[in-house]
Amino acid sequence: MTDKVIENNQVVVIGEIAGDFVYSHEIFGEGFYMVDLLVPRLSDSSDLIPLMVSERLMDVEKDYRGTTIMVSGQFRSYNRHEEHKNRLILSVFVREVDFPENLPENEKTNYIFLDGYICKEPVYRKTPLGREIADILLAVNRPYGKSDYIPCISWGRNARYAGNFRVGERCRIWGRIQSREYMKKISEEEAEKRIAYEVSVSKLELVEEGEDYVTEDSSLVL
Secondary structure (H helix, E strand, O other): OHHHHHHOEEEEEEEEEOOOOEEEEEEOOEEEEEEEEEEEOOOOOEEEEEEEEEOOOOOOOOOOOOOEEEEEEEEEEEEEEEOOEEEEEEEEEEEEEEOOOOOOOOOOOEEEEEEEEEOOOOEEEEOOOOOEEEEEEEEEEEOOOEEEEEEEEEEHHHHHHHOOOOOOOEEEEEEEEEEEEEEEEOOOOOEEEEEEEEEEEEEEEEOOOOOOOOOOOHHHOO
């Protein structure tokens, strides 16, 4: 059962370490640290993706900035209470790390597969220029009765399709993790720059209950 649950949330990202390790928490004597990974897009821009790494996987005292790494793991969430409400915090929980010397020219640097359940009515809308967008919140189960809540955004034909999804339906999503800067209003005079994370959907489908957790691009997962 545990293996199947793990298969429903798979991430592979390749990029450069963009900062120092920052202590997060400890579980049964094992320390976990946060560090940012700069992952290039096909365009000239990049995504800054937070990683949660065990001190048993990497030397957290070492300066890895500028080092290219490939990690596989899962996109996880937790609620952090701040400003009298909960804020959804997202990061890639790293299970394996590799230090590739040469990458194939067409290697995917940002890949995610999710198999979960629609837990909030999708929001379908159009931009002023007529571009169609649908926001999805996907609940992805993991062991011990926990779930991760992953915001996803789809476009065009995928957005029209997703706009008809209903709460409780099971859905598979393929795409990439993206970061997006925004300004959070703190007071009438003050605003703070923050980064939001979401899955940019390249493909999605509804799933009949009873189907196995099978991915099409499983060869990409380490």
